[in-house]
Amino acid sequence: MDFAKGHGTENDFVLLRDLDVAIDLQPSRVDALCDRRRGIGADGVLRVARSGALLERGVLSELPSGLDHDDWFMDYRNADGSIAEMCGNGVRVFAHYLRSSGLESRSDFVVGSRAGARPVTVHSADNTDADVTVHMGEVRDLGRSSAMVAGRKFDGVGIDVGNPHLACVDAELDSGALRTLDLSSQPEFDADVFPHGVNIEFVTVPRDGAVDMRVFERGVGETRSCGTGTVAAAAAALRFDGAENGVVKVRVLGGEVEVRIADGVGELRGPSKLVASGTVSDAWWASLR
Numbered sequence: 001m002d003f004a005k006g007h008g009t010e011n012d013f014v015l016l017r018d019l020d021v022a023i024d025l026q027p028s029r030v031d032a033l034c035d036r037r038r039g040i041g042a043d044g045v046l047r048v049a050r051s052g053a054l055l056e057r058g059v060l061s062e063l064p065s066g067l068d069h070d071d072w073f074m075d076y077r078n079a080d081g082s083i084a085e086m087c088g089n090g091v092r093v094f095a096h097y098l099r100s101s102g103l104e105s106r107s108d109f110v111v112g113s114r115a116g117a118r119p120v121t122v123h124s125a126d127n128t129d130a131d132v133t134v135h136m137g138e139v140r141d142l143g144r145s146s147a148m149v150a151g152r153k154f155d156g157v158g159i160d161v162g163n164p165h166l167a168c169v170d171a172e173l174d175s176g177a178l179r180t181l182d183l184s185s186q187p188e189f190d191a192d193v194f195p196h197g198v199n200i201e202f203v204t205v206p207r208d209g210a211v212d213m214r215v216f217e218r219g220v221g222e223t224r225s226c227g228t229g230t231v232a233a234a235a236a237a238l239r240f241d242g243a244e245n246g247v248v249k250v251r252v253l254g255g256e257v258e259v260r261i262a263d264g265v266g267e268l269r270g271p272s273k274l275v276a277s278g279t280v281s282d283a284w285w286a287s288l289r
């Protein structure tokens, strides 16, 4: 089984090219593949296939809105094997892989996700680096909620970007305090508001159009970046300033991305890097249960 490894601002993925949808991605296998000691190591897995093939093989029960059979589909799995609706950094890396592997030659095309179609613009791409904009769709308000970290309460706003987020812009959180926040375990959150779990962003107040962010991802733990999380953080930061629309630079542990929010719709621009490719041992893969 061939794989590629890539990351978007150090949110890293194993990509599996599976146009026939023949690979069984049961959770225990994804978990092992993403394990940084037992496997290759990654925050998630991106199966590369077309929407129609995933539908025919029963991986999708229906085509998400706006997708045609021929559209590419990013079949995303979190490191613990759970399925998530969307992954913003993943879409950039997925689009980069399509271009670098020769599967796609256009600069503008659609990448499907369980949250629906996510059109991309590939501004530049070579075999290692790319610069990609993802049209992230609707940014929906889920109301106010809060998270607890080490006995400290963080107020935030629930935001749906295809997947659920709680973005906590905190006036007392400067970049130093953000750095020392202990995100080694799951922050507490209100399961009545987020019955399917939530990705939680801790965000400094906007200054000169930029914020710093750390994130604890559902199904993964702390990651060095989360693309959908940066869109949620940008929306929350704009709202903190009393604005609905604008452009926000979001600095994460693994780099920096630019988010544009206009009329309730998000756009994410940032880098992608492809760092390796190789073969997963068939015997090892078959031995996983």
Ligand SMILES: N[C@@H](CCC[C@H](N)C(=O)O)C(=O)O
Binding pocket: 011, 078, 083, 084, 085, 086, 087, 088, 089, 090, 163, 164, 199, 217, 218, 219, 220, 223, 225, 226, 227, 228, 229
């Ligand atoms: N890292 C991703 C988000 C991946 C999914 C998330 N963990 C979830 O369960 O919703 C991103 O870049 O958006």
